[in-house]
Amino acid sequence: MQLSHCPEYTPQHVVFEIRDPEIGLTAFVAVHKARYNVPGFGATRFWQYSSEEEALRDALRLSRLMSYKGAAADLPYTGAKAVIMYTEKAAEHRKEIFERYAKAVESLQGQFITGTDVGVTNEDVQDMSHHTSYVIGKNVDPAFFTARGVFLGIEITLQEVFGSREIRGRHFAVQGAGKTGMALLHMLKDAGADLIITDTNPQRREELRNEFPLAAICEPQDIYEAKVDVFCPCALGGVLNHDTIPLLQCRAVAGSANNQLCDELSAQELNQRNILYAPDYVINLGGLASVVDEFQYHTADADRIEEKLHDMTALLEDIFTRRRDSHMPPSVVADEVMQERLYGSVFTPTYVLN
Known part of the structure; x- marks a missing residue:
């Protein structure tokens, strides 16, 4: 190949x-x-x-x-x-x-x-x-810090859309109940959110009914049409595409999954529908920040990681401000900011086509 x-x-x-x-x-x-x-x-x-x-x-x-995620976390x-x-x-x-x-x-x-x-x-x-010294995350829970960053990102997103960071009483559709999705679910539940949850594993959905008795558990294909304030993709990427975006009945998207957008046209489509998108690699950088902290200092420190997450919220606010001024999708704004951090200017890569 x-x-x-x-x-x-x-x-x-x-x-x-x-x-x-x-x-x-x-x-x-x-x-x-x-x-x-x-x-x-x-x-x-x-x-x-x-x-x-x-x-x-x-x-x-x-x-x-x-x-881009490393640049968002200001990592060297x-x-x-x-x-x-x-x-x-x-x-x-x-x-x-x-x-x-x-x-x-x-x-x-x-x-x-x-x-x-x-x-x-x-x-x-x-x-x-046992076979390499170049593996990290053995003594820190990156899923927790990923979820923590997404939770804080959700608060900033709510502020941008509704003028308040209050989670209590807001409705969330969470797609995926893996390590990070579960951590986020518990944070949202403890903050008083109303939850609709799905997972592709039928057995997992049954477990979720027991663990979150007040939440609605739906089939995977139905999560997109849930009438909620925020849709939270927490599984695999590519879920925001030309088939699913027309189904969305939310005001914002903020989740832990990587590469949620299928392509740049999907970002434009969300923008046209006035659905605010919190760039995934910005709000989910907590996991990377935690394992890099462990790598740099040999033991992860929650206060240092929390400081990185605080910086992330300021970055997200800046992205949303630039988005209001430029009318560009937040993902496009975020990419430009990261290219400036990495290359000193907006960088257009030369792709090999043959």
């Missing part, structure tokens, strides 16, 4: 391929060299893809987002992402997969520093740590 066939590829990307056919290992590590001579930070995802091309494109897309590093393709064979050799993968990460000698993402458990991270 040629990188030039991937529209997400830019000259800033360096890609490493990791294979071990005997145990079913196929993985891609993409480092987005927005800054040179510094490590690339990005979690590892263990997920089922329809093809190697889809997996590679996901890694490329997410690594660029991680550069660049972005990266790794995806391990989930197959039945890989699942059967799970422990061996993560051991072999960790040894490959170690061989990169610090170019790539990783942790847990979708499909990767804390046990997997512990197994990896």
Whole structure:
């Protein structure tokens, strides 16, 4: 497979391929060299893809987002992402997969520093740590700090839309009840929110009925049409697209998922419908901030991370102010701000098309 066939590829990307056919290992590590001579930070995802091309494109897309997220958190590093393709064979050799993968990460000698993402458990991270020193998040809960940042971002978003940060009595549709989604659900519930929740796992939906007896639990396809104040995507990316946006009956979107927007036209469509979008990589930067804090200081400090989240809320307010003045979608404004932070000016990458 040629990188030039991937529209997400830019000259800033360096890609490493990791294979071990005997145990079913196929993985891609993409480092987005927005800054040179510094490590690339990005979690590892263990997920089922329809093809190697889809997996590679996901890694490329997410690594660029991680550069922007690092810039939003004012971190002196660049972005990266790794995806391990989930197959039945890989699942059967799970422990061996993560051991072999960790040894490959170690061989990169610090170019790539990783942790847990979708499909990767804390046990997997512990197994990896026996074979590489470049895995982080072992002694901090990034899901909690991701959710904490999203919660604070929701407050700023409510202020922008309704003139008040008050969550009590507001209605939220939360899509996805994984590690971060669950943490956010508990924060919203404790703040007095009215909740509509869904998850793609039927068993998980039944568990949610017991854990949140006052919440409405709906089928995955029905979450988009929920009449709420805020829609919170907390699962995988690409959920805001030309099929789903016309269904939305919310005033704002603010969630923890990465790459929520399918494309730039989706951002324009939300803007035209007067649905305020809180840029995902801005409000969900808490997880990255927490593991980088652990990396820099050897132990994560909640006060230092909270300071990063406070800075994030000021950044989000600035993005919304620029959005009002320019009438551009918040995601476009955010991208321009991050490009200025990374490159000193708005940067238009040169894509390889052949």
